Amino acid sequence: MPIKNNRLTKEQYETNFADIHPPFENKTAAQVEASRCLFCYDAPCTKSCPTHIDVPKFIKQIVTDNVKGSAHTIFSSNIMGAGCSKVCPVEKLCEGSCVFNLLHEPPIPIAKLQRYSTEKAMKENWQLFERKNSPSGAGGKKVAIVGAGPAGLSCAHVLSREGIDVTIFEKESKGGGLMTYGIAAYKVTPQFCEDEVNYITAIGGIEIKYNQELGKDITLAQLKKEFDAVYLGMGVGVARQLDIPGEKLEGVVDAISFIYDIRSKGYPSVPVGDKVAVIGMGMTAIDAATQAKRLGAKEVTMVYRRTEAEKPCTQAELDIAMLDGCEIVWLAAPKKLKGSQGKVKQLVCSKMTLGEPDASGRRSPVDTGETFTLDVDMVIKAAGQVPFEKLVKKYKLDNKNGKIVINENCATNIKGVFAGGDAVNGGKEVVDAVQAGKDGARAILNYLF
Amino acid sequence: MANISSNFLGIKSPNPYWLASAPPTDKKYNVLRAFEAGWGGVVWKTLGSQVKNVSSRYSAVDYGGQRVMGLNNIELISDRPLDINLKEIKECIRLFPDRAMIVSLMADNDKKSWHELIKKVEDTGAHGLELNFGCPHGMTERGMGAAVGQDPEIACMVVEWVMEAATIPVITKLTPNVHSVVPTGRSVVKAGTNGLSLINTIQSVTGVDLDTLVPNPYVAGKSVFGGYCGPAVKPIALKFLTTIAQDEVTSKVPISGIGGVSTWKDAVEFMLLGASNVQVCTAVMKYGFRIIDDLCEGLSNWMDEKGFKTLDDLIGKSVLTITHWEDLDINYHHIAKINQDKCIHCGLCYITCEDASHQSINLDYGKPYNTYTVKEQECVGCNLCKLVCPVDNCITMEEHRVAPEYLNWIEFQKRGLPLNDH
Numbered sequence: 056m057p058i059k060n061n062r063l064t065k066e067q068y069e070t071n072f073a074d075i076h077p078p079f080e081n082k083t084a085a086q087v088e089a090s091r092c093l094f095c096y097d098a099p100c101t102k103s104c105p106t107h108i109d110v111p112k113f114i115k116q117i118v119t120d121n122v123k124g125s126a127h128t129i130f131s132s133n134i135m136g137a138g139c140s141k142v143c144p145v146e147k148l149c150e151g152s153c154v155f156n157l158l159h160e161p162p163i164p165i166a167k168l169q170r171y172s173t174e175k176a177m178k179e180n181w182q183l184f185e186r187k188n189s190p191s192g193a194g195g196k197k198v199a200i201v202g203a204g205p206a207g208l209s210c211a212h213v214l215s216r217e218g219i220d221v222t223i224f225e226k227e228s229k230g231g232g233l234m235t236y237g238i239a240a241y242k243v244t245p246q247f248c249e250d251e252v253n254y255i256t257a258i259g260g261i262e263i264k265y266n267q268e269l270g271k272d273i274t275l276a277q278l279k280k281e282f283d284a285v286y287l288g289m290g291v292g293v294a295r296q297l298d299i300p301g302e303k304l305e306g307v308v309d310a311i312s313f314i315y316d317i318r319s320k321g322y323p324s325v326p327v328g329d330k331v332a333v334i335g336m337g338m339t340a341i342d343a344a345t346q347a348k349r350l351g352a353k354e355v356t357m358v359y360r361r362t363e364a365e366k367p368c369t370q371a372e373l374d375i376a377m378l379d380g381c382e383i384v385w386l387a388a389p390k391k392l393k394g395s396q397g398k399v400k401q402l403v404c405s406k407m408t409l410g411e412p413d414a415s416g417r418r419s420p421v422d423t424g425e426t427f428t429l430d431v432d433m434v435i436k437a438a439g440q441v442p443f444e445k446l447v448k449k450y451k452l453d454n455k456n457g458k459i460v461i462n463e464n465c466a467t468n469i470k471g472v473f474a475g476g477d478a479v480n481g482g483k484e485v486v487d488a489v490q491a492g493k494d495g496a497r498a499i500l501n502y503l504f
Numbered sequence: 505m506a507n508i509s510s511n512f513l514g515i516k517s518p519n520p521y522w523l524a525s526a527p528p529t530d531k532k533y534n535v536l537r538a539f540e541a542g543w544g545g546v547v548w549k550t551l552g553s554q555v556k557n558v559s560s561r562y563s564a565v566d567y568g569g570q571r572v573m574g575l576n577n578i579e580l581i582s583d584r585p586l587d588i589n590l591k592e593i594k595e596c597i598r599l600f601p602d603r604a605m606i607v608s609l610m611a612d613n614d615k616k617s618w619h620e621l622i623k624k625v626e627d628t629g630a631h632g633l634e635l636n637f638g639c640p641h642g643m644t645e646r647g648m649g650a651a652v653g654q655d656p657e658i659a660c661m662v663v664e665w666v667m668e669a670a671t672i673p674v675i676t677k678l679t680p681n682v683h684s685v686v687p688t689g690r691s692v693v694k695a696g697t698n699g700l701s702l703i704n705t706i707q708s709v710t711g712v713d714l715d716t717l718v719p720n721p722y723v724a725g726k727s728v729f730g731g732y733c734g735p736a737v738k739p740i741a742l743k744f745l746t747t748i749a750q751d752e753v754t755s756k757v758p759i760s761g762i763g764g765v766s767t768w769k770d771a772v773e774f775m776l777l778g779a780s781n782v783q784v785c786t787a788v789m790k791y792g793f794r795i796i797d798d799l800c801e802g803l804s805n806w807m808d809e810k811g812f813k814t815l816d817d818l819i820g821k822s823v824l825t826i827t828h829w830e831d832l833d834i835n836y837h838h839i840a841k842i843n844q845d846k847c848i849h850c851g852l853c854y855i856t857c858e859d860a861s862h863q864s865i866n867l868d869y870g871k872p873y874n875t876y877t878v879k880e881q882e883c884v885g886c887n888l889c890k891l892v893c894p895v896d897n898c899i900t901m902e903e904h905r906v907a908p909e910y911l912n913w914i915e916f917q918k919r920g921l922p923l924n925d926h
Contacts, residue, residue, distance in 0.1 A: 096855035152873075
């Protein structure tokens with residue numbers, strides 16, 4: 056059977072894409088877990104959170120039944136605290152450093168508790184922040200933000216709280232960025248992402264103009280002219296090409312557009328092959344592999360050029376893929392794709408071995424000269440994303456291979472233009488982008504006043 | 505294996521665990537279930553004046569994600585007809601002759617009422633009587649319960665009436681709702697009571713409902729002060745118990761210890777501080793009678809480990825280790841030590857010492873884990889860090905005597921030794 060959509064029943068889709076980390080059933084369940092928290096001083100969990108959420112404080116507030124205060128504590132540091140509670144790789148951040156790990160006890164379920172407070176805040180529509188009214192200060196100041204993803208929204212929220220009027224230009228028709236378009240549906244639903252964007256912008260003073268792409272519908276010069284400052288938070292763009300023969304064959308897709316389709320078109324509409332190969336071992340690769348399997352692919356094989364020790368995804372993520380029945384082939388680099396009648400039929404991989412450590416400190420893979428071949432009818436490329444290099448260069452922004460270069464004040468080489476998030480770092484977690492947005496907003500405030 | 509059988513004023517039971525006079529002992533159905541489970545004895549729920557109970561009756565204090573750290577009740581003495589109670593007591597004694605049957609009494613405040621009640625109860629074959637001078641709610645308004653126990657003269661008078669009629673051992677139960685239990689204790693011992701039991705419940709308000717703004721337990725928009733019991737009151741009970749166990753008059757009679765006994769360890773502590781046996785209620789109200797198994801096994805295993813053969817070997821063993829403050833050895837000094845291999849870097853020792861004690865813990869910043877060490881010169885040996893540390897034996901208190909010889913405060917002053925200079 057070739058690539059085909061509509062493989063499963065409605066019920067099967069619902070089961071396969073149900074919330075992978077279900078919330079607490081009730082208050083008691085949350086309080087029992089929250090009560091385990093030791094309320095550490097200078098807590099390792101907080102230090103391990105890129106946005107420095109005061110974790111012991113928000114958990115203590117769940118214990119004292121001050122859920123509103125708890126949500127405020129979370130959102131004060133991370134306005135996307137609700138989404139982060141679903142998508143953060145907490146096993147290498149807050150929960151990974153919970154002191155209970157040192158006792159060989161399960162860590163506090165910080166993400167689940169964070170979800171408890173933030174979900175309630177969103178459901179009850181608690182408005183926990185007020186805009187400052189300072190006619191002599193912020194009054195009249197306007198900032199343009201490019202990209203309604205985590206960095207842009209976070210930046211916008213901080214600025215709006217300070218009384219600044221923010222306009223966000225978003226190239227898609229929905230906000231949320233990769234949160235909305237690039238993460239497995241069993242972690243966050245499109246509806247949740249939309250609700251989160253609405254919750255964040257409900258503070259007022261933030262207008263999102265959709266379907267407005269920088270370089271196409273708007274120009275940087277225009278933004279600089281009409282606004283007092285500009286923040287570039289457009290993230291990264293297309294998937295990295297493999298640069299191997301056969302990449303244009305039918306059935307070869309990139310993970311980002313595959314996930315984008317799942318999220319924007321709905322599960323039954325997205326075609327998937329019988330034998331799917333996924334190239335890469337990052338979080339996006341896992342999201343693509345598991346979802347291909349959950350859409351009804353018979354076999355999913357993940358190939359990665361290094362070994363398990365060097366894998367970029369977390370163990371928890373790898374476990375999801377393995378439990379979904381995905382095959383993993385370590386030390387395998389794609390060499391060429393073979394097809395017939397224009398359709399992909401085989402993936403030829405080079406067998407690799409580990410050599411000397413590279414710039415990342417990880418031992419680099421070296422080709423052994425041997426190859427092996429996988430029969431496939433679909434190949435999903437998840438070897439990372441590349442920045443909007445052309446765009447960045449067009450605007451003469453200082454950059455490193457397309458990644459915008461900023462100084463310690465989040466400023467680019469162009470006066471009044473700031474940047475942050477994936478557009479600068481090349482692609483990190485949502486929570487890193489949220490922090491970048493906060494830093495950008497502070498820098499802009501310093502610049503404006 | 506240790507012998508955990510108990511003999512209290514000649515009343516024998518296979519173990520030192522009696523159920524206190526309370527809802528679990530108010531009828532045959534419960535008492536038979538308790539005896540089947542293995543309880544050593546019961547103190548039947550108080551008989552006396554006719555009363556009527558209200559709804560609701562209990563409220564609790566939860567703590568740290570756990571229910572019922574303390575329980576509060578406004579239930580009165582038995583509201584069942586006296587003759588039914590007496591008939592059922594008799595049947596329970598017949599079915600379980602090896603268990604202790606004590607009947608709690610609270611008659612109207614006249615000699616005749618007490619004499620009549622005692623006669624009827626003794627006819628059941630009960631082994632002992634417990635005088636309820638402790639109940640802090642409902643009955644006090646009628647001049648009964650704690651109203652008797654709070655006044656040594658009235659208590660003395662009632663005990664004298666009782667002793668005129670009683671032919672079986674009499675235990676007087678004391679209320680903790682006084683500044684000291686000793687005056688009433690002495691008074692009733694002088695009046696002839698054969699034994700004492702303590703404590704009864706402590707007057708309390710467990711909390712206020714933040715929606716209705718009415719304290720609990722809720723009775724049609726109102727509440728009343730209730731009697732507090734359960735694990736929360738144990739430290740208070742142990743203190744009152746010790747004062748009775750140390751007093752030259754009250755220590756002459758055996759004491760039945762009550763107040764938050766939930767585990768075998770609690771029971772051992774009560775006995776070490778002078779109780780000959782213990783009574784249990786709240787733990788059963790939370791978990792049912794089945795907890796008796798571990799109460800007995802834990803006690804027996806501990807006695808084996810420590811080499812105690814009978815309960816008499818351990819009863820009262822710790823009474824004299826509680827002394828007057830002036831007698832404490834000022835030259836004793838110990839200093840906290842943090843075992844770095846066990847430390848999980850939670851920082852609780854640091855913040856508590858920093859904010860609430862003597863700033864004796866050093867913080868070396870690390871990401872994500874800080875390192876904490878004790879500044880030995882600053883540490884006063886207060887124990888606070890050790891108490892808050894979540895890891896067993898991570899913080900230990902190491903002895904560093906100031907000087908080898910014993911020195912108390914009185915002698916310290918006499919010698920004009922220097923006080924702290926900071």
